[in-house]
Amino acid sequence: MTNDTMISTDGLSRTFTVKKTTTEAVSDLTIDVQRGELVAFLGPNGAGKSTSLRMLTTLLPPTRGSATVAGFDIRSAPAEVRTRIGYIGQGNSGGHNHRVRDELLSQGAFYGMSRAASVSRADELIESLGLGGLEKRAVLGLSGGQKRRLDIALGFMHSPELLFLDEPSTGLDPQSRANLWQHILTLRREHGTTVFVTTHYLEEADQFAERVMVMDFGRMIADDTAPALKARLAGDVISLGFESVGDVGRAAEAVSSSLPNARTTRAAHDERILEITLEHGDGVLPRLLRELDAARLPARTAALRQPTLDDVFLALTGRSLRDDSASEPASDLPSSFDQNAEVPS
Amino acid sequence: MTTLAAPARPRVVRDTWLVFRRELQPVMHDPFSLIFSLLQPVVFLGLYGPLLIGSSGQPAPDVLAWFVPGILVMIALFGTSATGSNLLYEMQTGSHERTLVAPIARSALLVGRALKEMVPIAVQAAVIALVTVPFGFRLNVPGMLVSLVLLSIFGMGFGALSYALALASRSKDWMFWAVQQAAIFPLMILSGMLLPVEQGPEWMRVAAAINPISHVVGATRALFAGDFGAPVVLSGFVAAFVLAAVGLWVGITAMRRSH
DSSP, rough: OOOOOOEEEEEEEEEEEETEEEEEEEEEEEEEEEETTTTEOOOOOOSHHHHHHHHHSSOOOEEEEEEEEEEETTTTTTHHHHHHEEESSSOOSSTSSSHHHHHHHHHHTTTEEEEOHHHHHHHHHHTTTTTTTTTTTTTGGGGGHHHHHHHHHHTTTTOOEEEEEESTTTTOHHHHHHHHHHHHHHHHHHHOOOEEEEEEHHHHHHHHEEEEEEEETTEEEEEEEEHHIOOOOOOOOEEOOSHHHHHHHHHHHHHHOOOOOEEEEOOOSTTTTEEEEEEEEEHHHHHHHHHHHTTTOOSSEEEEEEHHHHHHHHHHSSOOOSSSSHSSSSSSSSGGGGTTTTOOO | OOOOOOOHHHHHHHHHHHHHHHHHHHHHHHHHHHTTTTTTHHHHHIIIIHHHHHHHHHHHHHHHHHHHHHHHHHHHHHHTTTTTHHHHHHHHHOOOOOOOOSOOOOOHHHHHHHHHHHHHHHHHHHHHHHHHHTOOOOOOOOHHHHHHHHHHHHHHHHHHHHHHHHHHHOOOHHHHHHHHHHHHHHHHHHHTSSOOOOOOOOOHHHHHHHHHHHHHHHEEEEEEEETTTOHHHHHHHHHHHHOOOOOHHHHHHHHHHHH
């Protein structure tokens, strides 16, 4: 591990025993995250994302394995780790009887900030997170979105060099979500903050993270950039529409001989559409159309669909990330009861 | 920021002060909440007091001199035994978790909260003592001041136990309330707070002698009577200090295991 390694884990594992049944929530997590990286931790409910985060933030001792976070061992030097990290958990961070501004100032003091520094930072965050006018409001009287914005302000208060966020955008409206990401990116730009975020929102991971880790059933099953994962695991899909079913057959042969690595299928909904799965579809499409024209097999329609991380997850596990019920082991409970299944109590 | 944390001891003191200050903020913003939460002792004074005076056949000032100090201990007992519910709520949201990730000593998270319990107790007990004066309660000011110190120490210890119970109950609120209720009423009755235990059966007198709260009640009565040298004053302070020590030890242990 180098000086610029912010997170380094080796075989980090955690088991829980509930009613004599032992489940391994996280198995052999071995990762390295460098300073300044923005890592998205993706996976369905119950995959072990929160448990991993709770170990890395010193909240939960691991059953096996080790981890160094911000230069210190999470077991032997948790206090050192805590001074260097920030954490925005799934719950609401503000005490229900406490006032918004008081909580921010207490948070600053907890992290050793001077009174003056706390005041100016708190006012800055109140302003930029749209909490103006709520300074003296008790947390109990805030709306769900306002509470979440306070959580974010509390996590940002001391401008940590490493910030963990657990499903930060859950419960936020699209505008607040965009605003949150603006703040994360600003914090990162100004302080070089390393960001480690778990999310359900594929779009977020896709748009903002340079590195995506996918977790399923407690194991990390992929770790790469979003484009690389998509290219490697899912591929682009070119859909070409033709005059007749016969043309589709001839076009498929032409494509197979020209692009041996591409996979061709007929669209399920329309036999006159040929679907071609391949890498770098955007670069191939113009040439492909010219070749088909030359072979007197002109395409009437052409569409390119680039894969989403959901396609990646589907390729990795055979299940869709959006379909949470499929990821849970058979359960008698309604799915709404499983929402926090990965948070041990 | 690469500065290392300061040596452990000043940090614990500083952290305790920060936690204490944070806990006190809601009370300072809304001091009247302390008065409104005095409903229960007022009901006992107003409805139970006259019955006690009537049935004893003694003059009101004599009965109040015995009864009011017990009510002051009741304030400390009920107020602090329920205080863990605040922590319980913070554990169910994410507020407690936030403080666990912050660089604050675990012991400070408990001690700061327990120390805060002293403030409402002192204010509430003083208010109730003063309110009963027009009804014939003889106020011994030095005795009252020493009593407030005694009740604060006792309340801090009992509050620490309540926080420990909250930490042990975790997400099961019902368990917190079941244990709290199961503990508080026997402790109250066996302390001679409402009726003298001396007239009860032998086993009750034995239980009362073991119950630290009876010593605190006895000490408060002696102090309000101006009898500072009474042996029960010493045993009351010993009981309060032992309770505080046990409460803080159990509480800190529970907080260190909290996650």
